[in-house]
Amino acid sequence: xxxxxxxxxxxxxxxxxxxxxxxxxxxxxxxxxxxxxxxxxxxxxxxxxxxxxxxxxxxxxxxxxxxxxxxxxxxxxxxxxxxxxxxxxxxxxxxxxxxxxxxxxxxxxxxxxxxxxxxxxxxxxxxxxxxxxxxxxxxxxxxxxxxxxxxxxxxxxxxxxxxxxxxxxxxxxxxxxxxxxxxxxxxxxxxxxxxxxxxxxxxxxxxxxxxxxxxxxxxxxxxxxxxxxxxxxxxxxxxxxxxxxxxxxxxxxxxxxxxxxxxxxxxxxxxxxxxxxxxxxxxxxxxxxxxxxxxxxxxxxxxxxxx
Amino acid sequence: xxxxxxxxxxxxxxxxxxxxxxxxxxxxxxxxxxxxxxxxxxxxxxxxxxxxxxxxxxxxxxxxxxxxxxxxxxxxxxxxxxxxxxxxxxxxxxxxxxxxxxxxxxxxxxxxxxxxxxxxxxxxxxxxxxxxxxxxxxxxxxxxxxxxxxxxxxxxxxxxxxxxxxxxxxxxxxxxxxxxxxxxxxxxxxxxxxxxxxxxxxxxxxxxxxxxxxxxxxxxxxxxxxxxxxxxxxxxxxxxxxxxxxxxxxxxxxxxxxxxx
Numbered sequence: 001x002x003x004x005x006x007x008x009x010x011x012x013x014x015x016x017x018x019x020x021x022x023x024x025x026x027x028x029x030x031x032x033x034x035x036x037x038x039x040x041x042x043x044x045x046x047x048x049x050x051x052x053x054x055x056x057x058x059x060x061x062x063x064x065x066x067x068x069x070x071x072x073x074x075x076x077x078x079x080x081x082x083x084x085x086x087x088x089x090x091x092x093x094x095x096x097x098x099x100x101x102x103x104x105x106x107x108x109x110x111x112x113x114x115x116x117x118x119x120x121x122x123x124x125x126x127x128x129x130x131x132x133x134x135x136x137x138x139x140x141x142x143x144x145x146x147x148x149x150x151x152x153x154x155x156x157x158x159x160x161x162x163x164x165x166x167x168x169x170x171x172x173x174x175x176x177x178x179x180x181x182x183x184x185x186x187x188x189x190x191x192x193x194x195x196x197x198x199x200x201x202x203x204x205x206x207x208x209x210x211x212x213x214x215x216x217x218x219x220x221x222x223x224x225x226x227x228x229x230x231x232x233x234x235x236x237x238x239x240x241x242x243x244x245x246x247x248x249x250x251x252x253x254x255x256x257x258x259x260x261x262x263x264x265x266x267x268x269x270x271x272x273x274x275x276x277x278x279x280x281x282x283x284x285x286x287x288x289x290x291x292x293x294x295x296x297x298x299x300x301x302x303x304x305x306x307x
Numbered sequence: 308x309x310x311x312x313x314x315x316x317x318x319x320x321x322x323x324x325x326x327x328x329x330x331x332x333x334x335x336x337x338x339x340x341x342x343x344x345x346x347x348x349x350x351x352x353x354x355x356x357x358x359x360x361x362x363x364x365x366x367x368x369x370x371x372x373x374x375x376x377x378x379x380x381x382x383x384x385x386x387x388x389x390x391x392x393x394x395x396x397x398x399x400x401x402x403x404x405x406x407x408x409x410x411x412x413x414x415x416x417x418x419x420x421x422x423x424x425x426x427x428x429x430x431x432x433x434x435x436x437x438x439x440x441x442x443x444x445x446x447x448x449x450x451x452x453x454x455x456x457x458x459x460x461x462x463x464x465x466x467x468x469x470x471x472x473x474x475x476x477x478x479x480x481x482x483x484x485x486x487x488x489x490x491x492x493x494x495x496x497x498x499x500x501x502x503x504x505x506x507x508x509x510x511x512x513x514x515x516x517x518x519x520x521x522x523x524x525x526x527x528x529x530x531x532x533x534x535x536x537x538x539x540x541x542x543x544x545x546x547x548x549x550x551x552x553x554x555x556x557x558x559x560x561x562x563x564x565x566x567x568x
């Protein structure tokens with residue numbers, strides 16, 4: 001700094017001197033206040049008009065992800081395949097820990113893939129605003145575009161995983177059946193749920209970046225509690241825990257979506273293994289998370305991007 | 308300044324902007340124990356430093372004006388511009404705007420791993436164009452940027468571009484849309500002489516399309532060539548507001564002063 005603070009009294013004429021009411025002038029000409037939060041309906045409209053941007057951003061992120069790798073987009077399929085191979089090797093072959101679950105490998109791989117979708121979306125949500133500050137500070141768009149777009153990117157990625165999953169299931173004798181169609185509503189509800197949680201975390205992490213440091217631990221705990229690798233149902237039959245605990249574990253949203261997917265895809269996974277009112281539960285979690293998350297995110301709309 | 312023949316597009320009414328800086332605590336209080344102590348004290352106290360970047364600035368900008376913002380580093384020019392764009396909230400005072408001002412920063416967000424092509428589409432969509440609009444203007448944007456003149460650079464990832472090429476593409480994308488209020492932060496200082504002349508012509512066009520242009524630059528010649536009015540900010544206060552030549556002359560005198568002594 002070569003200059004010191006100087007009072008604003010230069011010898012040259014300052015045209016802004018006549019202090020007529022600037023606010024009145026602005027209102028007379030129909031100017032609006034800059035950076036004000038739009039109402040919820042108009043926010044939704046703005047978001048809808050940006051749908052092209054939301055999808056393009058998701059696809060762009062997905063493409064950019066592997067653009068530095070030699071094999072490029074092949075990794076979209078390779079990553080889930082390698083994941084499945086690792087889990088099969090450890091749990092299916094080495095430990096032979098089928099733990100009383102029929103069709104353990106399909107059970108395991110479905111659980112892992114569905115869980116990964118939730119985990120990655122939530123993790124991406126924590127960086128939706130804080131990781132895109134450049135974009136937020138340079139351009140004007142409803143900020144919810146970012147977490148929604150990132151959730152969409154994870155969904156696209158999941159579709160690759162599901163392709164791998166279908167092949168794997170076929171290898172283990174689970175051929176496509178009519179029940180597979182149930183995967184569509186299950187996935188839809190899970191996507192809504194994930195997006196809602198991601199919106200909540202986007203707002204939290206925009207104010208407190210430390211959240212993203214904490215998330216891996218929260219997510220790991222959540223994964224082990226959701227029965228991605230083991231059967232909650234077997235816990236119930238073992239009788240070591242009161243029924244209420246088992247029911248609570250089964251009703252946790254991640255477990256609900258994982259089990260619905262297993263129910264849809266795996267023949268030996270019957271409706272008896274699902275908690276009661278499972279579809280209502282799945283829809284309830286989805287609506288609660290998405291509706292609540294969206295409104296809560298919108299309430300801080302004008303503060304995102306603040307220094 | 309209430310000329311009835313002019314329509315105001317931006318009105319700043321006694322604007323104050325402060326922001327909190329995390330990290331970089333004064334007096335070296337960066338230790339883990341100090342941090343823990345702050346957390347325990349509910350992080351109100353010295354968790355962040357407050358910077359009072361803009362102190363009570365008022366002005367009225369009109370349709371068709373090109374306004375330069377000058378002042379030394381850290382005088383609050385970019386902060387003021389961000390607030391006009393609605394990207395930084397003001398603490399006191401109000402900023403009224405006509406339509407949505409768009410900030411054309413040098414670091415407008417594109418993805419370096421994607422090709423120029425895809426970035427043009429993404430950038431256009433990010434600015435709120437529809438897919439058809441982007442398709443219509445695509446050729447115009449690429450031609451204007453001139454990055455395709457030597458080879459097929461537009462199909463290469465942006466990380467392979469030189470900084471000048473990247474800046475040119477970014478400017479072309481942002482200038483493709485006519486804005487009610489266009490805010491430019493040092494965008495013209497990059498690029499070669501030919502591109503600078505072309506972008507100046509484009510700014511003139513944008514002004515003719517009944518917009519208002521704000522330009523932050525450290526190049527006094529750019530200000531006098533491009534703008535007809537200038538605001539001089541110093542330490543967050545408005546020191547002078549008037550015709551570009553006069554303000555720049557006064558500013559040059561001011562900056563030369565301390566060195567002459």
